[in-house]
Amino acid sequence: DIQLTQSPSFLSASVGDRVTITCRASHDISSFLAWYQQKPGQAPSLLIYAASTLQSGVPSRFSGSGSGTDFTLTISSLQPEDFATYYCQQLNSYPRTFGQGTKVDIK
Amino acid sequence: QVQLVQSGAEVRKPGSSVKIVCTASGGTLSDSTISWVRQAPGQGLEWVGQINALFGSTKYAQRFEGRLTLRTDASTSDMYLSGLRSDDTAVYYCARAGYCSGTNCYWPGFDIWGQGTLVTVSS
Numbered sequence: 015d016i017q018l019t020q021s022p023s024f025l026s027a028s029v030g031d032r033v034t035i036t037c038r039a040s041h042d043i044s045s046f047l048a049w050y051q052q053k054p055g056q057a058p059s060l061l062i063y064a065a066s067t068l069q070s071g072v073p074s075r076f077s078g079s080g081s082g083t084d085f086t087l088t089i090s091s092l093q094p095e096d097f098a099t100y101y102c103q104q105l106n107s108y109p110r111t112f113g114q115g116t117k118v119d120i121k
Numbered sequence: 122q123v124q125l126v127q128s129g130a131e132v133r134k135p136g137s138s139v140k141i142v143c144t145a146s147g148g149t150l151s152d153s154t155i156s157w158v159r160q161a162p163g164q165g166l167e168w169v170g171q172i173n174a175l176f177g178s179t180k181y182a183q184r185f186e187g188r189l190t191l192r193t194d195a196s197t198s199d200m201y202l203s204g205l206r207s208d209d210t211a212v213y214y215c216a217r218a219g220y221c222s223g224t225n226c227y228w229p230g231f232d233i234w235g236q237g238t239l240v241t242v243s244s
Contacts, residue, residue, distance in 0.1 A: 048229075048230030048231070050166075050230075050231070052166075057214055057216075057234035057235065057236060057237055058158075058166065058214075058216075058231070058234060059234070060229070060230045060231060060232045062230075063229045063230035063232075064229070064230075067229075069229070069230070069232065101165065101166055103166075103168075103230070103231070105228060105230065108180050109168050109180075109182045109183070110156065110168040110171075110218075111168065112158075112165060112166040112167070112168065113165075114165050115165045115166075
C-alpha cells in the first residue's frame with residue numbers, strides 16, 4: 015500500500031496568513047493526488063485533483079503543486095472559513111489511501 | 122447535478138451486519154464509480170472499497186475482504202458489512218469517485234459525497 019505522510023499534523027495560523035501543507039508519498043504516484051477540506055460534522059469536500067487542478071467552485075486562494083512523491087497545498091491568504099482539517103489522497107493505486115490529516119486552527 | 126443521500130444512523134451488536142444505502146438525487150449512478158470511506162470518531166479518513174456501475178467491478182480494502190459487499194444499480198449504491206466489531210464504529214460516507222460521459226471517463230477525485238451514516242457497534 016502507498017503511505018501518505020502529511021506535515022504538519024496541526025498548525026495554528028491567523029486570517030490573512032499564507033499556509034502550506036505538504037504530503038509525501040511512499041512511492042511515485044505521478045500526479046494522481048487530491049486534496050480535501052473537512053469541517054466538523056461535515057463530509058469532506060474536494061479542493062484539488064490531479065495534484066494541481068482546482069475543483070469547480072473552489073476559491074482561487076487554494077492551489078496545489080507537486081508530482082512523484084512530494085506535493086503541496088497552499089492557501090495564499092487564510093480566510094475564517096478555511097479553518098478546517100485537510101487531507102491528501104492518492105488515486106494512483108488501490109487501496110486509495112489518505113494522509114493522516116492537517117488541522118488548521120485559529121492562532 | 123447529482124447529489125448523494127445516505128440512509129440513517131444504525132446501531133448494531135458485535136457480530137451482526139449492517140446495510141447502508143446511498144441514493145442518487147437529481148441524476149443517475151449508472152455511469153459512475155462509487156467509493157465508500159469511513160471515519161472513526163476523532164480519526165482520519167479510511168477508504169473501504171468501490172464499485173464501478175458500468176462494469177459491475179469492485180475493489181475492496183484488504184482488511185474488509187470477506188466482510189464487505191458493494192452493490193449498485195442506476196439509482197442506489199449499497200454497502201453491506203458483516204461480522205461487525207466495536208472498531209467498525211464510524212461514520213461511513215459514499216462518494217462519487219469517477220464518471221463517464223459518452224465515451225470519455227473522468228476520475229477527478231471524490232467530487233460528490235453523501236452526508237454520512239453513523240454506525241455504532243456496541244453490546
